[in-house]
Amino acid sequence: MSTTQNKRPIGRPKANGRSKGINRKDLLETAARLFNDRGFHGTSIQDLATRLGVTKAALYHHVPNKQDLLYQLHMISLDAADKATAQAIEEGRTGIERLRLLVYHYLSAICASPTACLILLEDDALREDHAKEVIDRRRKLEYGLRELIQSGVDDGSIIPCDTKAATFVVVGAMNWVTKWYQPGGSWNAYQIADGISAILARSLASNPVSSLPTDISQPQLTPFALPSDPTTPDS
Amino acid sequence: MSTTQNKRPIGRPKANGRSKGINRKDLLETAARLFNDRGFHGTSIQDLATRLGVTKAALYHHVPNKQDLLYQLHMISLDAADKATAQAIEEGRTGIERLRLLVYHYLSAICASPTACLILLEDDALREDHAKEVIDRRRKLEYGLRELIQSGVDDGSIIPCDTKAATFVVVGAMNWVTKWYQPGGSWNAYQIADGISAILARSLASNPVSSLPTDISQPQLTPFALPSDPTTPDS
DNA sequence: AGATAAATTTAACGATCGTTTAGTTTTGTT
DNA sequence: AACAAAACTAAACGATCGTTAAATTTATCT
Numbered sequence: 001m002s003t004t005q006n007k008r009p010i011g012r013p014k015a016n017g018r019s020k021g022i023n024r025k026d027l028l029e030t031a032a033r034l035f036n037d038r039g040f041h042g043t044s045i046q047d048l049a050t051r052l053g054v055t056k057a058a059l060y061h062h063v064p065n066k067q068d069l070l071y072q073l074h075m076i077s078l079d080a081a082d083k084a085t086a087q088a089i090e091e092g093r094t095g096i097e098r099l100r101l102l103v104y105h106y107l108s109a110i111c112a113s114p115t116a117c118l119i120l121l122e123d124d125a126l127r128e129d130h131a132k133e134v135i136d137r138r139r140k141l142e143y144g145l146r147e148l149i150q151s152g153v154d155d156g157s158i159i160p161c162d163t164k165a166a167t168f169v170v171v172g173a174m175n176w177v178t179k180w181y182q183p184g185g186s187w188n189a190y191q192i193a194d195g196i197s198a199i200l201a202r203s204l205a206s207n208p209v210s211s212l213p214t215d216i217s218q219p220q221l222t223p224f225a226l227p228s229d230p231t232t233p234d235s
Numbered sequence: 236m237s238t239t240q241n242k243r244p245i246g247r248p249k250a251n252g253r254s255k256g257i258n259r260k261d262l263l264e265t266a267a268r269l270f271n272d273r274g275f276h277g278t279s280i281q282d283l284a285t286r287l288g289v290t291k292a293a294l295y296h297h298v299p300n301k302q303d304l305l306y307q308l309h310m311i312s313l314d315a316a317d318k319a320t321a322q323a324i325e326e327g328r329t330g331i332e333r334l335r336l337l338v339y340h341y342l343s344a345i346c347a348s349p350t351a352c353l354i355l356l357e358d359d360a361l362r363e364d365h366a367k368e369v370i371d372r373r374r375k376l377e378y379g380l381r382e383l384i385q386s387g388v389d390d391g392s393i394i395p396c397d398t399k400a401a402t403f404v405v406v407g408a409m410n411w412v413t414k415w416y417q418p419g420g421s422w423n424a425y426q427i428a429d430g431i432s433a434i435l436a437r438s439l440a441s442n443p444v445s446s447l448p449t450d451i452s453q454p455q456l457t458p459f460a461l462p463s464d465p466t467t468p469d470s
Numbered sequence: 471a472g473a474t475a476a477a478t479t480t481a482a483c484g485a486t487c488g489t490t491t492a493g494t495t496t497t498g499t500t
Numbered sequence: 501a502a503c504a505a506a507a508c509t510a511a512a513c514g515a516t517c518g519t520t521a522a523a524t525t526t527a528t529c530t
Contacts, residue, residue, distance in 0.1 A: 021496095021507070038359045041276035045488060057490080058508050066488065121414065124273045159437075161447035165430045168415060169408040176407025179356065195400045202394075203438030204447075212396040212439075256477075256526095280518060292520080293478050301518065 022052055027062055029114045032073050036178060040070050040122040070122065071130045073115065078137045080109040080116040085144050095152015096205045102148065103170065103197035107177055111189030117178045142167060149204065158204045170200050191216045257287055262297055264349045267308050271413060275305050275357040305357065306365045308350065313372045315344040315351040320379050330387015331440050337383065338405065338432035342412055346424030352413045377402060384439065393439050405435050426451045 030051050034043040045066055049056035063069045084105035092098030110117045123131045146167045152158030173196060181192065195216030202208045265286050269278040280301055284291035298304045319340035327333030345352045358366045381402045387393030408431060416427065430451030437443045 039274045039276055039357060041274055042357070042359060044486080046486085054507095055509055056488085057510080060489075061507060122274060122277070124277060159445070159447055160449050161434070162430055162449055162451045165427075165448075165451050166434055168411060169431060169434045172409070172411025172414075173404040173407040176403060176410060179407075180403060192400075195397055196404060199396070199401055199404050199438050202443070203434050208437070208443045210394070212394055213400075214395050214397055216397045216400050279516080281516085289477095290479055291518085292480080295519070296477060 022054060022058065022062055024062065025115075026052065027059070028069075028073060028076070031069050032115050032117055035070065035073065035122070036117055036120070040066075040125045067125065067127055067130070070125055071127070071134075074126070074130075074134045076113075077110070077116045078134070078141070080113065081106055081141050082137075084109055085141065085148075089148070094157035095148060095150075095155050096157035096201055098148055099145075099152060099158070099170070099204065100197045100201040102145065103174060103200050104193045106174055107193035107196055108189050110178060111181050111183075111192055114183065117181075120175055120178060142171065145170065152204070157206055159206050161204060166204055169203065173200055186217050257289060257293065257297055259297065260350075261287065262294070263304075263308060263311070266304050267350050267352055270305065270308065270357070271352055271355070275301075275360045302360065302362055302365070306361055306369075309361070309365075309369045312345070312351045313369070313376070315348065316341055316376050317372075319344055320376065320383075324383070329392035330383060330385075330390050331392035331436055333383050334380075334387060334393070334405070334439065335432045335436040337380065338409060338435050339428045341409055342428035342431055343424050345413060346416050346418075346427055349418065352416075355410055355413060377406060380405065387439070392441055394441050396439060401439055404438065408435055421452050 031043075031048055034048060034051065037043075038047075045056045045059060049059055052059075063072075084102055087105045088098045088102035092101045123135060126134060146163045149158060149161075149163045149166050149170075153160050153163070177192065177196065181187075187195075195213050198209070198212055202212065266278075266283055269283060269286065272278075273282075280291045280294060284294055287294075298307075319337055322340045323333045323337035327336045358370060361369060381398045384393060384396075384398045384401050384405075388395050388398070412427065412431065416422075422430075430448050433444070433447055437447065
């Protein structure tokens with residue numbers, strides 16, 4: 001490990017607020033949004049450079065190649081999912097509570113951070129070793145969720161069910177969010193996280209709640225404690 | 236309309252069973268599978284031709300261009316979804332029944348037919364007018380599902396909820412199936428349709444069923460009548 | 471069998487892709 | 501002000517993309 005390797009992050013804080021130059025955050029966010037919209041293969045380096053207001057050659061000072069950019073985004077997404085899982089297990093007491101918290105934390109994360117918003121496929125585009133790593137981590141995440149559901153069945157908070165099928169339903173509904181969520185829309189990240197997690201939890205709960213939010217853009221009491229919405233002050 | 240235009244479908248039945256030549260069904264199925272796996276932009280005409288055992292130029296006798304191939308597949312998928320919706324409305328009596336039937340019929344269709352299995356995005360790749368048409372039809376489908384859920388709220392069979400959010404959950408779980416379903420796997424199309432529709436219906440039912448299938452590969456009694464599984468004889 | 475049309479191949483086209491090289495500008499440090 | 505490192509640009513590379521043109525094979529019908 002050479003000492004020149006561990007240099008400062010790209011795009012150190014600029015004195016002037018103007019958007020000259022590329023910083024790592026903008027680069028990853030823009031790439032994530034483009035990849036998410038048009039797909040990895042449907043997005044050219046030129047597209048990305050144009051959106052960032054630089055030439056495409058400039059990008060190669062911040063990323064070794066296009067493949068690696070996708071890999072970095074996958075890692076960020078997977079880290080977010082790992083974190084959500086760990087938080088859910090720690091904060092929840094029963095299986096159903098943990099399930100709801102997992103969905104809540106994961107959706108909060110991917111909606112709040114435009115960088116963590118893919119997960120969605122395009123494995124073939126990765127280098128073989130990277131693809132293996134991504135697929136393996138995703139498999140472990142899925143299995144973790146399945147075990148979490150099973151633990152809920154065991155503690156009686158979740159209805160006996162085919163845990164594999166249930167996992168697919170939860171994962172599908174969660175991943176779909178990245179396809180319709182719009183940062184400027186009428187729902188913020190925490191409303192979505194709360195509303196979607198309520199529906200999914202109800203599908204598997206032993207004692208399903210008797211009411212769901214009828215308008216998730218309105219604040220409401222949730223069946224059990226969730227982190228409060230930091231963006232909506234009481235009015 | 237010239238008389239030479241309305242010719243027989245490509246690949247009319249061959250006397251010999253050997254796989255010489257391209258027929259429309261194989262072409263669309265193979266394209267659907269490749270597009271689904273690697274994405275539209277990630278699949279080259281050469282890939283498709285190789286898989287079909289012909290040269291890429293040969294494909295241009297059956298499809299005007301690559302874009303149109305994607306368009307045709309979108310139309311097939313949307314037709315399947317339209318049909319599932321119509322069937323559900325006709326066969327069901329209450330909103331919740333219709334919801335479950337919609338999921339059941341749609342999943343049966345996309346699992347049983349490898350051609351109807353995308354829906355999943357890649358709109359940008361279409362010609363502008365085609366893209367508009369696809370997006371509009373998809374929007375109508377989504378709105379139809381939302382109205383179906385609302386009708387269930389009105390008739391009391393579905394719990395009051397944010398129907399838009401509920402629609403997203405159902406659509407997400409349904410579309411995700413195309414990402415994990417494997418034709419040769421341990422679940423057949425009808426087991427998946429039954430198992431997934433049961434979970435989704437439970438998430439929104441006013442009177443949620445007290446039990447779900449614990450192993451959807453095993454035949455079981457469903458809460459209300461569904462078309463019987465044509466592939467599983469009684470044992 | 472011979473005529474006709476459809477199906478497929480070979481070969482090439484311009485365009486665009488991701489990436490690299492070499493040179494220039496900007497920035498931070500002294 | 502002078503220097504060095506980093507950031508960026510202009511221009512080009514080979515490869516591959518979707519598509520087309522012309523030639524050839526295969527199948528169908530009389």
